[in-house]
Amino acid sequence: MSIYRTHNCNELRKEDVGKKVFLSGWINKKRDHGNLLFIDLRDNYGITQCIIDRENSNFSTLEKMQLETVIKVDGEVVDRSEETVNKDIKTGEIEVLIKSFDVLGKCKELPMPIFSDQEYSEEIRLKYRFLDLRRKKIHENIILRSKVISFIRNEMNKLGFLEYQTPILTSSSPEGARDFLVPSRLNPGKFYALPQAPQQFKQLIMVSGFDKYFQIAPCFRDEDARADRSPGEFYQLDLEMSFVEQEDVFNVVEKLLVNTFKNFSKKKLVKEKFPRIPYKESMLKYGTDKPDLRNPLIINDITDVFLRDDIKFDIFKNLVKSGCKVRCIITKDTKNKPRSFFDGIDKWAKEQGTSGMAYFTFDKDKEVFGKGPVGKFFSKEAIEELMVKTGANIGDSIFFACNKEKDLEVITALARNKIAQDLDLIDENIFAFCWVIDYPMFEKDKETKKIKFSHNPFSMPQGDLDKLDFGKPLDILAYQYDIVCNGIELSSGAIRNHIPDLMYKLFSVAGYNKNQVDQKFSGMINALNYGAPPHGGIAPGLDRIVMLLANEKNIREVTMFPMNQNAQDLMMNAPSDIGEDQLKELGISLKLKK
RNA sequence: GGGGGUGUAGCUCAGUUGGUUAGAGCGAUCGCCUGUCACGCGAUAGGUCGAGGGUUCGAGUCCCUUCACUCCCGCCA
Numbered sequence: 114m115s116i117y118r119t120h121n122c123n124e125l126r127k128e129d130v131g132k133k134v135f136l137s138g139w140i141n142k143k144r145d146h147g148n149l150l151f152i153d154l155r156d157n158y159g160i161t162q163c164i165i166d167r168e169n170s171n172f173s174t175l176e177k178m179q180l181e182t183v184i185k186v187d188g189e190v191v192d193r194s195e196e197t198v199n200k201d202i203k204t205g206e207i208e209v210l211i212k213s214f215d216v217l218g219k220c221k222e223l224p225m226p227i228f229s230d231q232e233y234s235e236e237i238r239l240k241y242r243f244l245d246l247r248r249k250k251i252h253e254n255i256i257l258r259s260k261v262i263s264f265i266r267n268e269m270n271k272l273g274f275l276e277y278q279t280p281i282l283t284s285s286s287p288e289g290a291r292d293f294l295v296p297s298r299l300n301p302g303k304f305y306a307l308p309q310a311p312q313q314f315k316q317l318i319m320v321s322g323f324d325k326y327f328q329i330a331p332c333f334r335d336e337d338a339r340a341d342r343s344p345g346e347f348y349q350l351d352l353e354m355s356f357v358e359q360e361d362v363f364n365v366v367e368k369l370l371v372n373t374f375k376n377f378s379k380k381k382l383v384k385e386k387f388p389r390i391p392y393k394e395s396m397l398k399y400g401t402d403k404p405d406l407r408n409p410l411i412i413n414d415i416t417d418v419f420l421r422d423d424i425k426f427d428i429f430k431n432l433v434k435s436g437c438k439v440r441c442i443i444t445k446d447t448k449n450k451p452r453s454f455f456d457g458i459d460k461w462a463k464e465q466g467t468s469g470m471a472y473f474t475f476d477k478d479k480e481v482f483g484k485g486p487v488g489k490f491f492s493k494e495a496i497e498e499l500m501v502k503t504g505a506n507i508g509d510s511i512f513f514a515c516n517k518e519k520d521l522e523v524i525t526a527l528a529r530n531k532i533a534q535d536l537d538l539i540d541e542n543i544f545a546f547c548w549v550i551d552y553p554m555f556e557k558d559k560e561t562k563k564i565k566f567s568h569n570p571f572s573m574p575q576g577d578l579d580k581l582d583f584g585k586p587l588d589i590l591a592y593q594y595d596i597v598c599n600g601i602e603l604s605s606g607a608i609r610n611h612i613p614d615l616m617y618k619l620f621s622v623a624g625y626n627k628n629q630v631d632q633k634f635s636g637m638i639n640a641l642n643y644g645a646p647p648h649g650g651i652a653p654g655l656d657r658i659v660m661l662l663a664n665e666k667n668i669r670e671v672t673m674f675p676m677n678q679n680a681q682d683l684m685m686n687a688p689s690d691i692g693e694d695q696l697k698e699l700g701i702s703l704k705l706k707k
Numbered sequence: 708g709g710g711g712g713u714g715u716a717g718c719u720c721a722g723u724u725g726g727u728u729a730g731a732g733c734g735a736u737c738g739c740c741u742g743u744c745a746c747g748c749g750a751u752a753g754g755u756c757g758a759g760g761g762u763u764c765g766a767g768u769c770c771c772u773u774c775a776c777u778c779c780c781g782c783c784a
Binding site (some may be wrong): 142145149166195204223233234237286287309310335336580 | 744
């Protein structure tokens with residue numbers, strides 16, 4: 114038996130009345146009645162009310178104890194009268210009559226209260242993270258995270274995957290995010306990089322013949338933070354399989370995610386077979402490659418209609434002639450919405466730095482007409498064509514904007530969210546998953562205008578490999594796929610290119626010659642020459658999965674010891690200065706910008 | 708690198724048009740209280756109003772600079 118406790122703080126029940134017990138934990142709350150003192154004793158498992166009165170010689174010292182002091186209570190379990198039962202806690206039918214107590218850990222005056230639903234500044238929470246983590250909500254989030262991880266490990270094992278570790282100190286790679294670098298003492302002037310993902314290693318594991326790999330893998334990227342993106346480090350459920358096609362990966366991952374989400378959340382999954390949306394279609398219908406399918410609104414391209422002569426909306430017509438497109442969103446049955454709703458959307462769109470959203474409502478007297486400020490520019494026939502094209506009915510409204518395709522995608526995607534919010538169309542109690550598939554292999558860099566890999570340079574191109582047209586690289590699609598849930602990108606993956614010659618060709622399109630490829634990806638390109646199996650995989654972001662399950666908007670709420678937005682650990686004081694001697698040993702001198 | 712928000716007691720916040728000695732709740736300290744579970748009641752202490760500069764008879768409040776935190780854009784194969 115432990116010298117500290119016979120039971121934890123969530124264990125004692127009516128049946129235990131009369132038992133002599135030890136409990137240890139934190140003083141969560143005191144209620145001092147002068148001659149009678151209630152103490153809520155808290156540990157990881159729950160809360161037990163302990164009680165002592167003035168008759169006991171320990172009363173006055175216990176009365177003075179700071180909250181959050183760790184004590185051991187020696188007492189007896191006693192029954193509570195019916196009126197004093199607390200139904201909110203599992204131990205609420207009993208209490209522990211304190212005989213004596215010991216202080217196990219003293220506590221200074223607290224910089225932040227533990228027992229409170231208040232919000233606190235991020236700064237103080239992160240500096241005193243060990244206190245913050247005692248609070249109920251985040252304590253439960255972290256436990257949830259642990260349970261999700263162990264559930265996933267178990268599921269992966271059941272699916273025949275084995276977990277392997279890959280190096281943390283590895284080489285810098287030219288594609289992708291900024292690397293975190295680690296100087297090498299034994300190789301002065303040279304640097305390791307922390308892996309942005311175990312991408313090459315997991316492919317090497319396949320070449321090594323292990324068939325099915327997974328890992329709860331730490332990934333390091335030196336990029337700026339967001340609410341759903343930790344600076345520095347995050348975790349992926351990294352997985353890879355040999356002798357598979359896209360479909361095989363989909364089957365495994367759908368099974369895993371459906372089981373996980375069903376097991377840990379009460380929210381309903383809209384579809385257990387995730388819909389598949391080609392990248393191009395997603396950009397058109399949702400304006401983004403991470404569509405929130407809880408939102409029923411869909412974007413339509415109506416550029417053609419603006420070629421008609423009986424539309425007098427000259428601003429848009431002229432833009433269309435110069436190559437712009439027109440896209441719209443139809444809202445169902447919004448005829449009677451107040452003017453403020455429509456103008457609100459337009460005003461909001463202008464605030465987003467666009468030319469705004471035009472709108473009218475499909476209405477009918479003797480014949481159909483457009484009701485609203487710009488309705489008069491559209492003939493009866495033009496309106497009828499719009500209704501056919503968009504599936505709109507009398508009483509529905511149309512919001513539309515005109516711009517170059519890329520800008521138009523951005524604004525219509527934002528408008529789709531905004532309108533859905535205003536009309537309260539998004540069901541918060543569901544998970545809507547989808548696959549986004551058929552990503553283009555390459556894209557044009559906005560600034561340099563050069564061709565670059567749009568996602569993963571190791572992806573396998575689609576189609577007949579002998580007939581790929583490298584003269585039109587932007588038309589080449591890849592076996593590259595993302596999983597999106599409620600508008601959040603959960604993971605991306607691909608069937609990999611395991612054919613060295615093809616790899617060289619694709620890299621040459623992106624501006625790397627054979628030597629550069631050999632040098633930068635030596636381990637992998639070399640391995641592919643010695644009998645590589647066809648393989649593919651994916652890497653769902655673990656932190657984001659837990660965020661969705663815990664219903665949190667910020668990744669720090671599901672991370673035990675996160676850094677702040679400037680990638681500083683306020684509790685441990687990282688990063689920190691280092692001594693001259695350490696620098697000298699590494700052959701490094703600092704030239705800091707002022 | 709750029710844009711927005713916030714910064715007042717240990718914590719969470721209020722503070723009017725620029726106007727007397729900057730307030731409240733929680734926490735702390737002291738006192739009272741034997742059935743609370745956000746216990747109750749009374750008192751006390753606690754402030755560089757993020758920092759610096761300016762305007763003004765007078766600045767928590769207006770202006771400029773700067774710092775910190777946060778959200779977003781860029782970035783994140």
